[in-house]
Amino acid sequence: MKVKSPLEIYKLLPGTNCGECGFDTCMSFAAHILDRSAKIEDCKPLIEQAKKNDKAAEKLKKLIEITAPEVDEVVIGKDLKIGGKEVLHRHELTFFNPTALFFDVCDTMDEKTIDERCSRVVEYKKFYVGKYLTLDGIAVRCTSNNPDQFAEVAKKVAGYGKPIILVSLNAECMEKALKAVGSDKPLIYAATPENWMDFLKLAKKYSVPVVVRSKDLNMLKSLAATFKAHKISVVLDPVTEPAGKGLQRTFERVIQIRRTAILGQDKDINCPIMVTPIAAWTVEGDDIGKMYWETVIAALFIVKYGDIMIIHSVEPHTIMPLVTLRENIYTDPRTPVQVEPGLKAINNPDKNSPVLITTNFALTYYTVESDLQSSGASGWLLVLDTEGLGVEVSVAGGQFAPEKVKQLMEETKIAEKVNHRYLVIPGLAARLQGALEDETGWKILVGPTDSGRLKAWLEQNWPPGSGVEVKQ
């Protein structure tokens, strides 16, 4: 955003410190606006005043203007937001609005295929760090060149409830589809140097966001400026050329657009960028090669400035790496990915339950926790403060230290909670076995290197074998 100091925002707020926004003072609210952890609408008094008097309205307008993100935020469907970026490198703040992943169907596919693909998009979920990663929407392509058929399939796809992109360069087809699903606020693809006038009218008539498409960046900018002048939300497609020199040029176009928008303050092309990895399927080659290459293109532009994508492969083995990468790139680097160290009781453990230890790196913790939960086994899980590092790194780096383990065991009084003296450590911490036994006086059992195998491991190794007293 334009402003760099909370003071500039503060000056435009009511200044009453009423606390309605959820912050104690207007100044504190201003600071949260600045790092985008609060929204202007949350200052109810200002919104109310603006309705009544012109001066307040003027202030509100100014406030919205100076706090607008560097890259426009565009809404598709009910509430899918894309764009809204502020920076070129994630450590400078964070990347907002993760790349929206859309998967295609075309209106010449049979009903069963369409249903399978749409259901995949709706149902897909991958557990990751305490939540599920999901997919965003469906792109309906007009391959029939028949307006009625396109509209019919669009209607059907809209029924799945996901945001949609309508894909056709034919204004007649597009209009028919918009008649059917325009109220769902689809993104329409695409206005080109040839058809833009018709698409501009359609976008206005149905008030939907539109993708403008051209390889020529002068033309792309002209189209964007023209549509923006008509108050239409714009997404840029600088055309994804899927391989060879063309892909190199695509990379250049995407980088130049985003860099010029943010550093060059070009307010014509500061729009979300669309990338179409699906284009990989039109290069000569076999399906496996295309599948790999499509995934590579998608990954490339998840890292570098792609705000929305159309992808063809709905195979879980290509989706999973992509949603994971997207999550990694869009994780807020300002919030440490750590959990509270301490002791967690999993599935109501008792005095005979195993004691296990892991790190406070959120990812490790949630992985172990969810594996234990879903295995049905109960246990005591010690969470060691490794400064948010995983097992392997913290063992090598010394954060997973025997003294710290001992301290944690004393603090949590784990010895009082169980009748045995066995501690299960991660397989990746095996080299600490001796040192840990010396330090804690407990018997150390080396668990599996991956907690996904904990269930089987516990079945075999718990309670510990003969000669071991697990007191009743």
Add this chain to the structure above:
Amino acid sequence: MPEGKITLEDILKLLSKYEIKELEGVKIEGGDIEIEFEMGAYPNFQAIGMELGLAAYHLARVAMMLGFPVQQLFAQQQPAYPAQIPQVPTQLKEEEKIELIEKKFEPYRQEWSGYVEEVQLGATPKEGGTRKYTIKLGGEKSLPFYLFDAEQPHLPSISVDVFDRAVPLPKAIRTHYEDVMGHPDEWAKKVIKDFGADAVTIHLISTDPLLDDTPPHEAVKTVEEVLQAVKCPIIVGGSGNKEKDPVLLEKVAEVAEGERVLLASATLDTDWERVGRAAKEHGHCVLAWTQMDINSQRTLNRYLLKRIGLPRDSLVMDTTTAALGYGLDYAYTNMERARLAALKGDEDLAFPISSGTTNAWGAREAWMKESPLEGDYSWGMREHRGPLWEILTGLTLSLAGVDIFMMMHPVSVAVLKELIHTLGGKKKEVEYEDWITSEL
């Protein structure tokens, strides 16, 4: 693929017609029909045992690279693309007059004052070694692949991991190395010849006191064998044992005198001084490894340069690679920050970056048969998931500034190399259709 439709003679005819021998990245050896693609547009899927009709496949690639209309050649296989959409006549019914606001796009120019040091791995006989070729890392004056800002003198290289004893590996990787397990020289040959690696990283893990506890003077024999077996630059690593590794690497430096080996690694909590001195004395390079902390990296680099006097052209840094889904965000940002600092003129961080991309295989998503969680959607085919996991880990870090990757799966190596060459401007035009109206 049009299997059986094209004979090898056809290929040869076509190849000679287009004087293919002179084409960059393609080798034709002797009378044998052995077409090797170093920069094919798609990886060598033979490696994963896919029946691809390789000959015809290669032909198609070559033809396309030469601008040959492959679509016509294989016309019978092509899906029928819908005819061009008839242009709808633009009707201006409304009064309102809409005009295109003409604009000119002026790309923002970004200039950097700093640059990344150039480091050479390997030495030719002329330079005092025995390597047939050398690899240069670094030399960047812009962010990776921003060729529109500055040319990139050396594209990232790929080194493949080799171990001096049998090691447990994920199944997807193991199948490619079963025949050479325990034979590091054969292993090294294989990764160079069959998998297109630029270099090999030989890990002397047998020295681990918990494994074979091989004494250093014996372990280095493997290094000599590998130097004999392959003619590429080599990287040598230890077992991760903090006490033993520096002693071992010192020995490696002695036996490989003059070869400009990359010694992996010097760390702050080991005897970095010993490793650094050995490298300086015997003309090698040092890999300075820290745990995702830019300040420690700066400190270690400074120690090696200032306290030991290691030449600036002999330092490579490893800021730690975490797998996709397991801390890749940290690894990426850490490297990106180091590279940005270098370009802004921070001389303590202006060195090529190495990535242990093989770490990707530590992610359960790369090797586990299925999700252990009931709520998860299926994870899909493991034979593709694994390589993709490694590819995406490497690809992401390539955009942060990695100069040399250490990898393992042949498909991952091929695909990442393909991308590097594509973004690096080494590829030709490739034909493609319009996806908007194609049924795919």
